[in-house]
Amino acid sequence: MRQKPTVLAREIVASSRLFRVEEVQLRFANGVERTYERLVNRGSGYGAVMVVALVDSEHALLVEEYCVGTDNYQVSLPKGLIEPGEDVLLAANRELKEEAGFGARQLEHVTELTLSPGYMTQKIQVVLASDLYPESLPGDEPEPLRVDRINLRELSSLVQQEQFSEGRALAALYLVRDLLIQRGAFAL
Amino acid sequence: MRQKPTVLAREIVASSRLFRVEEVQLRFANGVERTYERLVNRGSGYGAVMVVALVDSEHALLVEEYCVGTDNYQVSLPKGLIEPGEDVLLAANRELKEEAGFGARQLEHVTELTLSPGYMTQKIQVVLASDLYPESLPGDEPEPLRVDRINLRELSSLVQQEQFSEGRALAALYLVRDLLIQRGAFAL
Known part of the structure; x- marks a missing residue:
């Protein structure tokens, strides 16, 4: 170094x-x-969390919401800020309940990703959620998010959708897929 | 929609x-x-470009530079801002020459990724560069970048390196790998 x-x-x-x-x-x-x-x-130090939630052995949840940065509806992973003092895995489960209407009995930290380390301090924790059950929590969204799913075999087709573009979410999906392959829980 | x-x-x-x-x-x-x-x-509209440059059939170039956002040396893909009026592929080739000391005879636009569409307008163009040759251009870097390489079979191990963390760069590497697999130019 x-x-x-x-x-x-x-x-x-x-x-x-x-x-x-x-x-x-x-x-x-x-x-x-x-x-x-x-x-x-502002008020950072707690960071953010992004959730790859498996609905079955080959599909992960996506949510669609209006994004003011790009001024359109975008499909991405459930995510949000970690609250002061909140555990990363609990934050992931809370965001999953608020944005997608599911809780997870299994939660596992996968890795930490940065956004643009040359210009920004922001980091986000990637959490793998599985063994889901229906549970909703009221969030701060102005309207309900539409919930969708992606087959892990079709990740490269995501960027061909006009509504998907977020680099770090795609990285998280690929990383989880590789992790599942390494564990023998998924095959391409 | x-x-x-x-x-x-x-x-x-x-x-x-x-x-x-x-x-x-x-x-x-x-x-x-x-x-x-x-x-x-500021002065946007031109955007940025990120380059997956293949040195052979299975390795892509990485560069190490100091990142003030995370206050450490980070390894990532060559990238930079597109200059006013500059073609995306030419911008990719210029950044490759400035940061890694290579030019490319083959340049191909892969996709556009966003950083954080909920909060930021920023977009980055992913370019695949191949058929490389040594050529350096003076850039605006305060010190020479260290050039490294990654085997496309080992992408999931990148995030285990303390010096690699950038989500969109990892997404670009996975996308190019999938593209090469689809074309029969690479096999896992």
């Missing part, structure tokens, strides 16, 4: 209800100095 | 050199009103 650059100065240069931008002045090991900006979540 | 919410108001509420935050007031089809924030890139 290379020697990390030295932080010469840090300052919050823009701030809103959800986002904060921090300017960071760095000196690299070779003496080169640079000023970068990075996005730091 | 459901009826999209009506935009009642939009306003830039925070701004820095790299980032802008827009507040958007919406009325959903069921009458519920919500105010959201989304990140909109």
Whole structure:
């Protein structure tokens, strides 16, 4: 591992209800100095969680909701922010109940993914949920989400759907598929 | 496709050199009103590009660079912003030359991925590069990037490396692997 650059100065240069931008002045090991900006979540430290929920041996749940970033309805995995003090697996189960109307008797942490490590501090925990049962919790969604499913054999076709585009959700689905293959629980 | 919410108001509420935050007031089809924030890139419209560059029939190039977002050295795919008016494939080739020291004789657009469509407008184009040859271009990096490679059979082991975490890069690698399998150019 290379020697990390030295932080010469840090300052919050823009701030809103959800986002904060921090300017960071760095000196690299070779003496080169640079000023970068990075996005730091407000009240972060708890992070977010994304759930690959298996409805049977080969299908995972997807949810469709309006996304203001891309200004359209998008299909992706159930996900949301972890609440202060909340356990990662419990947060995953809560989001699954709120967004998809299912609880899971089996919950397992798979990995942590970053969004854009060059510009953003955000990390998300990938959780595998299985042994599902119907249970709904009221969430903060403005309208009910539509629940869909994807066959794990057809992951590469997801991006051909106009409504699916989220890179990290696709990575989570592929990782879970590989995990199931390694365990002998799934075959392509 | 459901009826999209009506935009009642939009306003830039925070701004820095790299980032802008827009507040958007919406009325959903069921009458519920919500105010959201989304990140909109400054001077965007050109977007970004990420390159899966094949060095042989089973290995893709990775680059290691310091990432201020996560404050550590991270391994990921060569990527960068598309310049005003620049063709996507030419942008991919330029980034490959700047970051990894290779040009590609074959370049092919694979798909478009979003980062976090619920909160961000950002999109990135995934390009498959092959038939490589050594060529370097000076980039804007503060220090040379270390160039590495990954065997496409070992994608699920990437996230076990402390230095790899970027969800969209992993998705791009899996998608290219599936594409090569579909074409009979690769077998697991």
